[in-house]
Amino acid sequence: MSKQVSSLLKGLKTAGALLVGAVAGGIAYSRWGVNHDVLLPPAVEAERCIFNSPRAGRLSYYVAKEGAGRPLVLIHSINAAPSAFELKPLFEFYQGKRPVYALDLPGFGFSDRGERPYTVELFVDAILDFLLTQVGEAADVIALSLGCEFAATAAYARPELVHTLTMISPSGFGLSRNSGSNDVADLQAMGKWLYKVVTFPLWSQAIFDLLTSKPSVHYYTGQSFVGEPPPTFLDYAYATSHQPGARHAPLYFLSGSLFTADVLTKVYANVTQPGLILYDRDPNVNFGRLPELLSLNSHWRAERIVPTLGVPHWEKLPETTAVLEQFWSEA
DSSP, X not given: OOHHXXXXXXXXXXXXXXXXXXXXXXXXXXXXXXXXXXXXXXXXXXXXXXEEETTTEEEEEEEEOOSXXXXXXXEOOOSSSOOGGGGHHHHHHHXXXXXXXXXXXXXXXXSOOOSSOOOHHHHHHHHHHHIIIIIOSOEEEEEXXXXXXXXXXXXXXXXXXXXXXXXXXXXXXXXXXXXXXXXXXXXXXXXXXXXXXXXXXXXXXXXHHHHTSHHHHHHHHHXXXXXOOOHHHHHHHHHHTSSTTTTHHXXXXXXXXXXXXXXXXXXXXXXOSOEEEEXXXXXTOOOTTHHHHHHHOTXXXXXXXXXXXXXXXXXXXXXXXXXXXXXHXXX
16 A cells, blocks of 8 residues: 555544544533523513414414504514514514514424424414414514515415515525426425434534524624624524524424425415515525516515615614505505
8 A cells, every 4th residue: 555545544534533523522512511491581571471372382472462553463584593582673663552462483482392393384373373363353464584484375374364464584586486396306305305414313402502602693693784783682592592492493494394485476476465575685585586576466565675684673673664654554
């Protein structure tokens, strides 16, 4: 065996040993060095209620019933560390002016985080059961990012429960309707494979801990803000992602299985309620097909709030609420 080959083999063995050591170290640190039961305060200063959804299990929500007018319902996004806290500025702005509700979706916040399949249908059922049993009348619904797909599907399925729908930086405007079935099948197959990898019991918690470490939370949250993310936002994202069972729902999100293929033509284009889309730029969302939706469905309108990167209600609250008030006055 030549010296070069021998040296290469030694190098590969060393690299392999280092990799195994790093993985083992990460797993050990995750198990014994990370607190998975951090104190989680309420997302907003309001009454927090629990109800048992017949289809989605135990769900938590915040409510402030003071004020008059149509109920306002807030639906957060889906990512590694979401909760009702994401809509906190809107909740606080309308609190006392009109009845306001903010739901923690299944697997997040104070809702049930048990190990179970997390599917599109589960999240839609949670919203429908919430609107039907807890709100009790047609509401103005505001949803964020991927939460928009679930809210729109709920609005399409039971239009009598949703008076208007506002989608902030919604997903679903990327993959073209002309993409072949093979493209969608490939994405779904990749998602199933990825889910099996990231949920392998030996390292699933360690992977999630890496994704929700303080540096990671700061990095990914920072992508959604033009300026520096508020420390309270970062702190809450970290706390809510370090709860018992916190990894279960986000790992389904990471697999891509919570996105509806061509939701634009299957759902958004068929919504019959007045709809508003608030957007600008978003590192995680492509709005290339927005003109297509506006041409397909006259119930929708879009307003650009600049400069923002996905959470205009945090950085441009006056501009956001002004657009909302105008929209509701005309709906």
